[in-house]
Amino acid sequence: MxxxxxxxxxxxxxxxxxxxxxGAAGTGPGxxxxxxxxxxxxxxxxxxxxxxxxxxxxxxxxxxxxxxxxxxxxxHFRDTDELAIALIDLAGRSLRKIIGHARHRASAERSVIRTSLESFMEQLGADEKFLHILLREGNTGSEAFKRAVERELRFFEDELCVDLVRLARANNSPIAEPALAAKAITRLVFAMGASALDLPREHHAAILEQTVVMLRMIVTGAQRMASENIAAG
Amino acid sequence: MxxxxxxxxxxxxxxxxxxxxxGAAGTGPGxxxxxxxxxxxxxxxxxxxxxxxxxxxxxxxxxxxxxxxxxxxxxHFRDTDELAIALIDLAGRSLRKIIGHARHRASAERSVIRTSLESFMEQLGADEKFLHILLREGNTGSEAFKRAVERELRFFEDELCVDLVRLARANNSPIAEPALAAKAITRLVFAMGASALDLPREHHAAILEQTVVMLRMIVTGAQRMASENIAAG
DNA sequence: GCCATTTATATACATATGTATAGACATGTG
DNA sequence: CACATGTCTATACATATGTATATAAATGGC
The missing domain is CATH 1.10.10.60 (Homeodomain-like)
Known part of the structure; x- marks a missing residue:
């Protein structure tokens, strides 16, 4: 390339x-x-x-x-870039499915986020190549490739934003700027995941706990900022 | 490579x-x-x-x-990897100097963080190649290269942690887990900076403001968590 | 100027790359 | 079976790579 x-x-x-x-496999001569x-x-x-x-x-x-x-x-592909983009699509789809399952399994207040994060880390430790590539290769490559990666990140942000809004409503505990909070969480989880890739497996649990604390800071801060806005408004 | x-x-x-x-330039025959x-x-x-x-x-x-x-x-270099590592060292040093100046210019409560972030974004917009490379190339390459990048990130985390502790003390407003908060902030700023690289210059101010809000969430959350710990302790 | 030293170049080698062209091979249809 | 079709391979080409060896060039000291 x-x-x-x-x-x-x-x-x-x-x-x-x-x-x-x-693409015409199976339907004619040849x-x-x-x-x-x-x-x-x-x-x-x-x-x-x-x-x-x-x-x-x-x-x-x-x-x-x-x-x-x-x-x-x-x-099959015009060039290797086209293959790379197809691969990112596949990776995003795969990860979305996994996180989707985790979301369905969650039931308690903050557990959507925690179980998603745990699933994420499990995949990380399971040597899941798709996830590794998503985490590592977000910032270099062709314009189209970077757009494909950005698109996957956006999917996760959007889903998480929905979760945050729903949780806020369920707990009658509003949060400020849910879209920004979701973006911060997503970017942070991906950054921490990328760092974890280069560490031995024994460190992954520690990274998970650190990440949980960080996410709690964001959520707690967003809640506090919402209540300050209400008090000021 | x-x-x-x-x-x-x-x-x-x-x-x-x-x-x-x-290395013997200027001191003998040759x-x-x-x-x-x-x-x-x-x-x-x-x-x-x-x-x-x-x-x-x-x-x-x-x-x-x-x-x-x-x-x-x-x-001059054993191979291109050695050049890449030298470049990361230079980039980190350069950015540290710039952020160091910003820290000296800051005077008000949260301004250390805000002025550092503004300096960061200025450099981003100024097409400062060193910064671009630091932001983009953190996750791929040789082991030594990745370690060099990680080392630079650590420097910023450590400095920010010192700032956070000092601010907390000055304002009599403790924050929980300052090292984790500093890590979250640093990783997030770098991630947001990397995203900003691929956007036109007109978007940079918006990214800066988004990042400021995110950082405020983290700091606010960390402060809230500290007061909850005090209340629970 | 001669010489030792240091640095830079030229050449060579083996190997790697992406892509074009021609031909071989496998398949279904009439 | 012949043929059209679709897929795959072999070969070729131009160019690129990292590195080794020999040689040229530049410099200061004597």
Whole structure:
């Protein structure tokens, strides 16, 4: 992906790419595909790690890892950036599902937040590649890639904002600026998660507790600010 | 820097590198260096940007940018990772100086934090490359590189913690867990700064205000939690 | 000027990259 | 079976990379 960012800024129109996509599998004459987009994404996932950012993967090494000739790559993705963006989408979807389950399991006052955070940390410790990439690769890469990451963060902020508003109402304890509080929480959790990635597993529980305290500060502060606003208004 | 991370993990001992360093300039026979470490760092700075992470720069393109033959690079740095680490050190030092000045200029209650944040945002808007790199490149790269970035973050946390404790005492308004509050603030400011990088300059004032509100939540919450602890204790 | 030293360059090597073109292979349909 | 189609591979090309070796160039001391 060298110079890939500069390339991806030259818009070429997506029409040709759509037509050449390997999408007619199973519905007519022609060889069946032996490899899918998902196989290529898995190959890329097998290559990224703490010291290999997705933006440093070359098309040829992904193809090699997937067991295909380099030129076959183009039948599935326009370039490696497109694969990276597809991967971020998948990662966000996966994490959203996990956090969604955690939200359903929560029942007590602050437990939505705590159980979400616990699920998050579990995934972190489970060596869940999707989550690792989301946490690590948010700030570099092509414009489109960064937008994809930002979009995932926004999903979490929006969901958390809804939760905060609902909790405030349920407890008759309003909070100031729920959208900002949600944004602060989300960004902080992602930052703490990214730091935790480089620490041994034994430290994860401590990071979780630290993060819980931080989140409590934000929520408590937002509640206090709301009651000050009411008193002042 | 392809595979540079894997290379940097194979410790080779720094002794040889120290001996071969271009350090005897001006004190004996021998050609004078025509280029310095700082020139190479400046060349690298000229190449990084929103879509070119430092970890993607090759030795040859840095040398080209600096106007030297590739092999001369080795007289100044062992490899590109060593340059990257030196750059992070420089960036941290530069930012620490700027924030230090802001701290000296502050006089009122919360103004240490606000003026520091304003200085931070000014630097952001001034296209200060050092700051951009610190914000963007914290989570990928070699172990040594990530440690260098983490070290810079720690410096800011420690300074802010001192400020928070001092403010709490001056106002007779204790705060709970000042170290955690400082960590939350630092991580959040860096995350918000990184997001701001990809937005037009007109949005920076809005991001600053959002960040101020978030920081107020944390401080207010920490104060509330401290008074609750006192009440419970 | 000669010499030792230090720095920089040129050249070479092996290997890696993305992409284009031509051909091979696998599949379903008539 | 022949054919059209869709997918994959092999080969080629131009260019890029990091690093090794030999040589050139610049400098100060004698």
């Amino acid at each position: 060298h110079r890939m960012a500069a390339k991806s800024l030259k818009a070429r129109g997506g029409s040709g790419a759509g037509k050449r996509r390997a 060889r069946r595909p032996t490899i899918s987009r998902e196989d290529l994404i898995s190959a890329a996932l097998g290559l990224v790690g703490p010291h290999r950012s997705i933006s440093t993967l070359s098309l040829r090494e992904i193809a090699r890892e997937a067991g295909i000739a380099p030129n076959s790559f183009y039948r | 392809h595979r540079m991370a894997a290379k940097s993990l194979k410790a080779r001992g720094g002794s040889g590198a120290g001996k071969r360093r271009a 050609r004078r260096p025509t280029i310095s470490r700082e020139d190479l760092i400046s060349a690298a700075l000229g190449l990084v940007g929103p879509h070119r992470s430092i970890s993607t720069l090759s030795l040859r393109e840095i040398a080209r940018e600096a106007g030297i033959a590739p092999n001369s690079f080795y007289r």
